């Protein structure tokens with residue numbers, strides 16, 4: 001996991017982490033304090049192939065250059081999509097980035113001169129949201145961004161499954177006649193409720209071409225019939241996805257994070273209503289928003305980076 005030697009000096013309580021969240025739309029980089037405060041942040045549009053690693057390193061160099069001389073950055077955490085080997089820091093497969101068996105930790109450690117930990121983006125974001133929510137024993141934590149993912153916690157533990165790939169809520173089919181998904185199926189939850197899916201749907205219906213983000217789309221929905229339709233379809237897909245998990249696992253609550261969750265009450269109110277309408281015999285648990293919003297992946301990656309360089313006796317999970 002750590003590709004360069006640990007720092008010889010003990011890691012101070014006030015140490016900073018350099019965190020990256022590699023998303024489908026943008027690569028976000030941030031300097032994050034131990035108290036989850038984002039000190040500095042920057043982002044670039046996501047490029048595919050090995051170029052994405054250059055972009056991460058460049059963001060990191062720029063963020064480090066902007067810090068004061070006295071600032072102590074202890075390590076780097078990278079929240080990465082797809083299949084990630086966290087021990088070796090290698091991306092086994094990231095379909096949307098076009099990467100197969102690509103070292104991530106080693107080249108970044110060399111460029112940045114810091115120990116680098118790599119973690120699956122959903123694991124990082126969901127872990128941060130769950131911890132921030134007080135680590136509830138039974139909960140479904142959904143990360144709503146370019147894609148959709150969810151981690152279910154039962155008896156205080158995340159269900160990772162026999163393959164380690166549990167939580168692909170985004171690829172649950174809710175509309176078999178729906179639009180094609182990156183996974184090869186049709187009508188997956190994220191084709192309707194993922195940020196990319198929503199924007200593509202809005203464009204295909206002939207929507208306002210100047211709308212390029214979900215926040216604008218949701219704002220537009222108040223007076224634009226097509227935007228309202230797309231947002232409503234997204235709410236329905238999320239409701240059906242959550243109800244499917246609910247029917248199987250009956251989580252005690254649902255906690256929403258990720259950039260799309262920053263829609264706030266515009267998401268929460270209709271989602272709760274739609275779930276009640278479509279629940280049948282399934283119990284509808286309380287649904288709430290995480291305070292971390294779109295920062296969840298960065299915060300999770302930062303926590304991992306700091307945990308990786310702390311002595312084991314004080315180590316905390318992300």
Ligand SMILES: [Zn+2]
Nearest residue numbers: 171181183188
């Ligand atoms: Zn899919």
